[in-house]
Amino acid sequence: xxxxxxxxxxxxxxxxxxxxxxxxxxxxxxxxxxxxxxxxxxxxxxxxxxxxxxxxxxxxxxxxxxxxxxxxxxxxxxxxxxxxx
Numbered sequence: 001x002x003x004x005x006x007x008x009x010x011x012x013x014x015x016x017x018x019x020x021x022x023x024x025x026x027x028x029x030x031x032x033x034x035x036x037x038x039x040x041x042x043x044x045x046x047x048x049x050x051x052x053x054x055x056x057x058x059x060x061x062x063x064x065x066x067x068x069x070x071x072x073x074x075x076x077x078x079x080x081x082x083x084x085x
């Protein structure tokens with residue numbers, strides 16, 4: 001079942017609800033709500049500690065989450081683990 005079909009079935013056939021589902025699916029995983037399964041979208045939200053946290057700009061929201069040691073450490077770890085040619 002697609003995310004669009006799930007929203008339509010559970011929340012009603014209201015055009016506003018369908019529009020919101022399209023906006024959510026486009027902004028989070030970046031696909032149309034008719035092209036993504038409801039289970040994948042729910043799992044995506046669950047993995048980010050909930051839908052409210054995904055959209056939150058507060059101190060602990062996902063818009064403010066960061067790596068404690070910064071992204072240069074990723075680059076260094078990745079380059080040292082890569083095979084040199």
